[in-house]
Amino acid sequence: MGxxxxxxxxxxxxxxxxxxxxxxxxxxxxxxxEPIAEGKRQAIMEMLQSLFPEMxxxxxxxxxxxxxxxxxxxLLGQAFMAQGVGYGGPxxxxxxxxxxxxxxxxxxxxxxxxxxxxxxxxxxxxxxQFVGQEAGTLALTKDGGAIDxxxxxxxxxxxxxxxxxxxxxxxxxxxxxxx
Amino acid sequence: MQSVxxxxxxxxxxxxxxxxxxxxLCPTLAVSTSLDNAVGMTAAFLFVLLLANIIVSSLRRFxxxxxxxxxxxxxxxTLVTLVDLMLQGFVPELSKSLGMYIPLIVVNCIxxxxxxxxxxxxxxxxxxxDALGMAIGFGWAIFIVSLIRQLLGSGSLEFFGVHxxxxxGLEENPAAIFLLPMxxxxxxxxxxxxxRWMGVSESE
Numbered sequence: 001m002g003x004x005x006x007x008x009x010x011x012x013x014x015x016x017x018x019x020x021x022x023x024x025x026x027x028x029x030x031x032x033x034e035p036i037a038e039g040k041r042q043a044i045m046e047m048l049q050s051l052f053p054e055m056x057x058x059x060x061x062x063x064x065x066x067x068x069x070x071x072x073x074x075l076l077g078q079a080f081m082a083q084g085v086g087y088g089g090p091x092x093x094x095x096x097x098x099x100x101x102x103x104x105x106x107x108x109x110x111x112x113x114x115x116x117x118x119x120x121x122x123x124x125x126x127x128x129q130f131v132g133q134e135a136g137t138l139a140l141t142k143d144g145g146a147i148d149x150x151x152x153x154x155x156x157x158x159x160x161x162x163x164x165x166x167x168x169x170x171x172x173x174x175x176x177x178x179x
Numbered sequence: 180m181q182s183v184x185x186x187x188x189x190x191x192x193x194x195x196x197x198x199x200x201x202x203x204l205c206p207t208l209a210v211s212t213s214l215d216n217a218v219g220m221t222a223a224f225l226f227v228l229l230l231a232n233i234i235v236s237s238l239r240r241f242x243x244x245x246x247x248x249x250x251x252x253x254x255x256x257t258l259v260t261l262v263d264l265m266l267q268g269f270v271p272e273l274s275k276s277l278g279m280y281i282p283l284i285v286v287n288c289i290x291x292x293x294x295x296x297x298x299x300x301x302x303x304x305x306x307x308x309d310a311l312g313m314a315i316g317f318g319w320a321i322f323i324v325s326l327i328r329q330l331l332g333s334g335s336l337e338f339f340g341v342h343x344x345x346x347x348g349l350e351e352n353p354a355a356i357f358l359l360p361m362x363x364x365x366x367x368x369x370x371x372x373x374x375r376w377m378g379v380s381e382s383e
Contacts, residue, residue, distance in 0.1 A: 010243040017250050021257040028261050032268030039271040116212035116332060116358035152355040 051096035051105045052076050066171070069096075077104050080171055084163030087155040088112040091121065093163055095135075101172065103133045106164060111156075118156030126150055126157070135168035186297075186305040190312035196289045197320035197367075198374050203292075206283035207321050208363035214338045216280075217318070217325035223280040224287065225314035226262060229307065231255050231290050235298040236306035242299065251294040259285045289313065327366050332357035 048058050048069055055069045055076055067079040077098050084091040089112035096104035108122045120126060129147050130138075138161055139145025140154075149157035181189070196202045210216045234254055235242070242250050263281045266274035284290065293313060298306040330336055334349035356362045 010246040013241065013243055014246045014249055014253075017253050021253050024257060025260060028264050032264045035268035036264070039267065043271070114212075114358065115210060115216060116329070117355065151353075152358075 047094050047107050047109065048079055048096075050107055051079060051094070064171070075099065078171075079104075080167065081109070082163040082167030084159035086111060086113050086121075086159040087118050087153070088114060091156070091159055091163065093160060093167075095164055095167060097135075097168070097171075101135070101168075103130050103135055103138075103164070103168075106130045106160075108160070113153065113156045118150070118153040120150045120153060121156050121160050126160075130164070135165055138165045181301075181305065183304055183308045186301070187308035187312040190309060190314075190316040191319075192316065195316040195320055196292075196313050197317055197324075198371060200289075200292070201371075203287040203289035203317070204367070206280075206287050207317075207324070208360060208367065210280060210283065211321050211324040211328055211363060212332065212358050213329045214322065214325050214336070217321045218339075219277050220280045220283070220321060221314065221318035223262075223277050223284055224289075224317055225310070227255070227259055227284045228290050228293060228314055229310040230258050230262075231294055232298040232306040232310040233303060234258070235294040236301060236303045239299045239301075247299060248291075248295070251291055251299075255290050255294070256285055289317065324363070324366050324370065328357045328362060332362060 044067075045058065048067060049055055052069045052071075054071045056072065057070050058079075059068045059070070060066075061068065065080055069076045069079060077096060079094055079096045082093045082095055084093060091111040091113070092109040094107040094109050096106065098104050106127055108127070111119065111121060113119045113121060126148075133146060137145070138147065140147050140149045140158055140161055142149065142154075145161070147157070147161055190196060192199075194200055197204070197207055206220070210220050231251075231254060235251060238250075259281060263274075263278070266277060266281070293309060297309045301309070326336075330346060331349070331354045333355075334351070334353035335345040336343040354362075357366065
């Protein structure tokens, strides 16, 4: 084929290819870092709005890792992240709480569940069941609760339930109210 | 040497990557649970295969044989990561729907297979034709597998939120096994048998 085979050529060639690749990736990462972070902030805002449609501003408290959601300066409720251990990996959940600590609603931020089965935890049918529930008594119907698990995806369903329950309990502990 | 037209039509049926070459079955089986996934995967596949084929083909005179596989892998992995970052940064909407398929492309050995078997030995025009043909072949294959799996596994057919139709009796008790990996093997096994029976086989 007339290609230079011997000596240092293959080594040099591969080194150059890898160098070009590293440069390309570094440059692209620098360019896209900002828009990606901005996109994530935007996505959080949209997520919060899906739980609190009337909101117009939110504040993030780094220490308690909580979002405080307000409309015209009036407190609407709180939101925070929880992570469940699903079938395919971590499930990140955004939890919205009313002022009286009932669940305003939940959103699945990211998940790696089986498409068509566990991935249905992102569907409205499953998520809407949580609205108005008291987090402390949250459970699947098979455990005497009010949340119907997704057919064929009990692990994913109970991962979400457990994550919410644990996170809300932990957060109310953080309040220092001694609840 | 093959004509450009032959390079194009080859992948559609005669050397179909999924049904005949049996390449890249892992990601194919993993995501072929709904028609939406099939379309998303095909789009991501076409994009990466086209770029990989063009780059490998234009560099083919310089790539030393002894390090050709590592070179292909570096090129493909870099491309996939670049595409992923670009999509996330500038078209987050598209990234949301395609995002999960992009990493799967890295492990899709059709891309590496075409780089090795075709692009590294053929001219750029032929390699572009090959990428387009392979993408069409991959597309209809994953579409059929997804169609069967979604239909039997969920009892109804939806396409990007539009409800197409419902199978009576199957909606309430869907055969969820078809959405699981073993269901994928059932479907692809039956389809492979069907194509062999019809006498379609690789004639290269």
